[in-house]
Amino acid sequence: MIFSSALLENAVNEFAKLPGIGKKTALRLVLHLVKKEPVETARFSEAIAAMRSKIRFCSNCFNISDKEECNICSNPLRKKEMICVVESIRDVMAIESTQQFNGVYHVLGGIISPLDGVGPDQLNIDQLVKRVKAGDIEELIFALNPNIQGDTTVYYIGRLLKTETIKITTIARGIAFGGELEFADEMTLAKSISNRIAVEQYISTTG
Amino acid sequence: MIFSSALLENAVNEFAKLPGIGKKTALRLVLHLVKKEPVETARFSEAIAAMRSKIRFCSNCFNISDKEECNICSNPLRKKEMICVVESIRDVMAIESTQQFNGVYHVLGGIISPLDGVGPDQLNIDQLVKRVKAGDIEELIFALNPNIQGDTTVYYIGRLLKTETIKITTIARGIAFGGELEFADEMTLAKSISNRIAVEQYISTTG
Known part of the structure; x- marks a missing residue:
């Protein structure tokens, strides 16, 4: 790819480092940002920068958190x-x-x-x-x-x-809701039979 | 989606505004950035910010450029x-x-x-x-x-x-290289016949 601008090339290369994003998709995304208002693009880049510099992992459960302890632990x-x-x-x-x-x-x-x-x-x-x-x-x-x-x-x-x-x-492992028995693999089907549950219990958890 | 961090949520929402990127893909990209070194993520956000604030369009041909006139025009x-x-x-x-x-x-x-x-x-x-x-x-x-x-x-x-x-x-419109005649649409095929070129000229441009 031949770029007419080093700034553009740099931005495309950074996007292309993300998983599942190739050069062509990166270019499409960057050109989309170029067309937007500068404030909107600034909001995008600032959200990423703030996220990376301020985010931390909960010291207790290692979930992503804004504070020392995550919302769930606290x-x-x-x-x-x-x-x-x-x-x-x-x-x-x-x-x-x-x-x-x-x-x-x-x-x-x-x-x-x-x-x-x-x-x-x-x-x-x-x-x-x-x-x-x-x-x-x-x-x-x-x-x-x-x-x-x-x-x-x-x-x-x-x-x-x-x-x-x-x-x-x-x-529990078993047949997923909406799944069909005949298409389930043998392992799942076997486990779902050996780990069968009483209908009484089943009704009380789903109903 | 329930987020444990407002910073994370903000970054995911910004990514999800890009064309062709849904919430789930946005989350995958953001979590990828979270796992990377802070300097690398900073490089990403700075490349976007610099691109948007400094890039301009060539005053002559409207191509993207770093300067008043693009590389091609100058x-x-x-x-x-x-x-x-x-x-x-x-x-x-x-x-x-x-x-x-x-x-x-x-x-x-x-x-x-x-x-x-x-x-x-x-x-x-x-x-x-x-x-x-x-x-x-x-x-x-x-x-x-x-x-x-x-x-x-x-x-x-x-x-x-x-x-x-x-x-x-x-x-020129016509059959693409590597394309097959039988799969070409009628419009393209018709145009490629009416705009046929002398073999002599064809050889000199492709050979």
Whole structure:
């Protein structure tokens, strides 16, 4: 690509560093910003700069936060004795939007995956163990993606906490709402049969 | 979407204003920036801010430029008597990357399209007419997209310049290289037959 302006080229190159954005898309986005009012573009660049310089991670659960402690950890109405362990901040947002969980979170910041070079030391596992050992925790709910890496992580953390007297659970695997039985993979179908639940309980949770 | 940080929410909302970027993609991009080093993110936001505040349009051809006159207009090796009329800056870049055109450009900034509410007054047509009337122009090459709006624009500008003694041409329409005859639309095929060229000339331009 031949640019008539170094400023334009620089902006396009910065956009093209973002995941899933190639040079052509970057150019389209930058030309869109060029056409907008300078104040609007300033608002865009300032929002990014402010976000990066002021944002921090909750010292307790590693969720994104504006303050030392995130909104969820500092909310007195949330049950502090129930911790939901997730891979990323995006999972926190997904679970929060269901409005069904009233405990607190622990963001691991990734998942154990030797093939990608991610070991337990790179994740916030130590801090989770410390939180549990500090006491007052009753239940740890693992909400990790259902794959080998997720299962490995659950197994690894489960072993570290073997001596603790807490309940450790994982979110249910099964046929998704709106999914069709005949198209479900065997693993999911098998798990959904072995982990079947009483209709009485099912009605009380969905109805 | 429920955000745990107002800074995060603000950044996501700004990203989601860009064309073709929804809330989920915006969140993915912002979380990518959060994970990067603060200096890298600062470089990103500064590139955008600098681009928007310092960039300007060439006073001659309306191409994007760092200076009063763009690199192409100020290049003494380019033929000033040959103007290629294009819709947008992106078209300038596309033609420049072929390295086949040695004249200068005129960016209209759009195309006449009554359905979209774009009339001749919103485009840089007056300035083009002025450039031509100032003299020294030998040829005007229209490189607009081959659709009704493009043809209307060519016709409109052509009428304004009827009294001028310049050559007015348009880029050739025909079967694209690598394209297949049987899949070409009838319009293109018909035009490529009526505008057929001597093999001698064809060989000298492609060979």
